[in-house]
Amino acid sequence: MPPLECVPNVSEGRRPEVVARLVAAAASIPGVRLLDVSSDPDHNRSVLTLAGEPGDLRASLLALYDAALQDIDLRSQQGVHPRVGAVDVVPFVPLGDTPMEEAVAAAEALASEVAERFDLPVYLYERAARRPERTRLADIRRGGFEGFPAKMADPAWTPDFGPPRVHPSAGVTVIGARFFLIAFNVVLETADISVARAIARKVRESGGGLPAVRAMGVYLESRGRAQVSMNLVDFRQTSVLTALNRVRQEAEALGTRILESELIGLMPEEAAVGVVREALQLPGFGLDRVLESLLR
Amino acid sequence: MPPLECVPNVSEGRRPEVVARLVAAAASIPGVRLLDVSSDPDHNRSVLTLAGEPGDLRASLLALYDAALQDIDLRSQQGVHPRVGAVDVVPFVPLGDTPMEEAVAAAEALASEVAERFDLPVYLYERAARRPERTRLADIRRGGFEGFPAKMADPAWTPDFGPPRVHPSAGVTVIGARFFLIAFNVVLETADISVARAIARKVRESGGGLPAVRAMGVYLESRGRAQVSMNLVDFRQTSVLTALNRVRQEAEALGTRILESELIGLMPEEAAVGVVREALQLPGFGLDRVLESLLR
Numbered sequence: 001m002p003p004l005e006c007v008p009n010v011s012e013g014r015r016p017e018v019v020a021r022l023v024a025a026a027a028s029i030p031g032v033r034l035l036d037v038s039s040d041p042d043h044n045r046s047v048l049t050l051a052g053e054p055g056d057l058r059a060s061l062l063a064l065y066d067a068a069l070q071d072i073d074l075r076s077q078q079g080v081h082p083r084v085g086a087v088d089v090v091p092f093v094p095l096g097d098t099p100m101e102e103a104v105a106a107a108e109a110l111a112s113e114v115a116e117r118f119d120l121p122v123y124l125y126e127r128a129a130r131r132p133e134r135t136r137l138a139d140i141r142r143g144g145f146e147g148f149p150a151k152m153a154d155p156a157w158t159p160d161f162g163p164p165r166v167h168p169s170a171g172v173t174v175i176g177a178r179f180f181l182i183a184f185n186v187v188l189e190t191a192d193i194s195v196a197r198a199i200a201r202k203v204r205e206s207g208g209g210l211p212a213v214r215a216m217g218v219y220l221e222s223r224g225r226a227q228v229s230m231n232l233v234d235f236r237q238t239s240v241l242t243a244l245n246r247v248r249q250e251a252e253a254l255g256t257r258i259l260e261s262e263l264i265g266l267m268p269e270e271a272a273v274g275v276v277r278e279a280l281q282l283p284g285f286g287l288d289r290v291l292e293s294l295l296r
Numbered sequence: 297m298p299p300l301e302c303v304p305n306v307s308e309g310r311r312p313e314v315v316a317r318l319v320a321a322a323a324s325i326p327g328v329r330l331l332d333v334s335s336d337p338d339h340n341r342s343v344l345t346l347a348g349e350p351g352d353l354r355a356s357l358l359a360l361y362d363a364a365l366q367d368i369d370l371r372s373q374q375g376v377h378p379r380v381g382a383v384d385v386v387p388f389v390p391l392g393d394t395p396m397e398e399a400v401a402a403a404e405a406l407a408s409e410v411a412e413r414f415d416l417p418v419y420l421y422e423r424a425a426r427r428p429e430r431t432r433l434a435d436i437r438r439g440g441f442e443g444f445p446a447k448m449a450d451p452a453w454t455p456d457f458g459p460p461r462v463h464p465s466a467g468v469t470v471i472g473a474r475f476f477l478i479a480f481n482v483v484l485e486t487a488d489i490s491v492a493r494a495i496a497r498k499v500r501e502s503g504g505g506l507p508a509v510r511a512m513g514v515y516l517e518s519r520g521r522a523q524v525s526m527n528l529v530d531f532r533q534t535s536v537l538t539a540l541n542r543v544r545q546e547a548e549a550l551g552t553r554i555l556e557s558e559l560i561g562l563m564p565e566e567a568a569v570g571v572v573r574e575a576l577q578l579p580g581f582g583l584d585r586v587l588e589s590l591l592r
Contacts, residue, residue, distance in 0.1 A: 005587070295298070
């Protein structure tokens with residue numbers, strides 16, 4: 001198993017030819033495995049899942065930044081997902097027995113090189129954060145691309161790397177290290193974004209809801225539906241099924257229902273096995289009860 | 297992947313030392329992989345899951361019959377599960393691209409050798425059946441060990457192999473070939489077996505319930521609970537989650553509820569992935585969205 005995963009989120013989900021160029025750039029480094037591309041026109045965002053050695057991933061990400069800075073101009077980019085950069089956020093995730101320190105070191109090395117090569121302000125977040133108030137992505141991202149020049153005028157928001165001025169077309173970028181996160185969106189029958197927002201407030205940890213759950217409500221123009229968009233930052237604390245069931249309960253209380261769900265990126269095997277165990281009320285279930293898993 | 301799976305069901309689930317001897321006998325053939333042992337004291341039955349080449353599996357099964365005939369005497373064996381033999385039923389299941397014909401051939405070769413070596417009447421069932429009325433296991437098993445001498449007096453029930461008389465201690469045995477089957481039991485809160493039986497009648501295909509579902513209600517002495525015991529003979533027609541949800545609905549209508557479930561033997565990966573897809577309302581979910589699966 002490669003030691004690190006890297007999950008760059010880029011602010012482009014509408015122009016397939018641009019997404020293809022970005023993906024091709026990231027995948028151009030031998031040794032880096034492209035595991036998934038999840039692209040969404042309403043969020044106007046694509047999430048790539050890469051895995052490899054730290055040096056190879058750094059080369060892959062530098063190629064991605066290069067392509068993104070050529071093709072994405074945030075002054076004309078709009079989507080329902082909050083963003084501050086053309087390459088918005090780049091988390092490194094330790095796989096298998098890799099220590100978190102290795103993911104932090106990969107984030108720092110990339111941050112330094114991105115700042116120098118592209119003259120781009122870089123913020124380090126989560127486990128790579130150098131100031132406690134920069135731990136949470138939501139705090140760094142508050143105000144968005146449009147609000148960032150004013151935000152950066154405050155010395156509290158001087159970047160960790162790079163110039164203290166927002167890049168005109170590419171904004172800033174947020175790089176960090178964290179544990180595996182499951183990005184899971186639930187599409188509602190209603191088109192009313194206020195319903196999705198009310199559900200998100202009930203479900204998320206910061207509103208007294210489920211532990212390790214972040215949520216926001218958005219409107220999907222392309223489908224004419226509202227969506228609860230969630231990040232499950234510790235699926236051992238709150239599983240995907242528990243989060244879905246809670247959304248269903250709140251949706252029904254507000255007179256709507258769930259149409260379907262979407263997974264952005266990947267789910268770890270342990271989370272999938274946990275869903276089977278929970279859904280089937282099968283306490284003893286594990287991979288040792290799956291035929292192909294035993295035969296491998 | 298080995299070409300065949302074989303899932304012998306033996307009529308012993310209470311004496312661990314006997315189960316251990318049976319398992320050791322079946323596992324004594326190099327090349328045969330023992331994938332699972334599920335043993336239940338109330339059913340007084342153990343289900344072994346083996347995989348290997350036809351010749352190796354035949355040797356393994358002959359060793360198992362030999363051990364079972366020494367250790368099991370149906371005249372003193374009682375359990376909630378219907379049975380006609382010490383080695384009650386032995387299905388061969390094709391794995392991967394193996395044609396069903398290979399499983400049928402394995403069943404026929406074993407049937408012939410078991411009859412000759414142990415002087416035991418053998419019935420071929422399911423895809424190996426030689427008469428249409430012997431296709432369904434339930435039809436062969438009707439009357440049980442105790443009723444079989446009278447049943448065999450009818451020429452319609454002359455065995456396919458072996459002598460036309462019931463073995464005094466080991467009864468008869470049923471050997472065959474079929475596709476993968478999921479054996480799934482649901483434990484109810486109630487101790488009332490009539491409730492479990494009523495649910496089973498509603499849920500099973502023969503009662504107008506779910507397609508490809510067989511079900512019976514039993515009482516679990518060791519737990520003081522009633523159980524709906526199911527065989528899902530085509531999980532693509534009716535998934536484990538659909539079957540469970542239907543049991544839950546019928547249970548609630550009868551004023552009881554589900555405590556937990558049990559899987560007997562194994563589940564194929566595709567069935568587990570299907571449960572995740574169904575439980576999470578995630579139409580696009582597959583192994584290509586599971587991190588470890590992509591990294592293998």
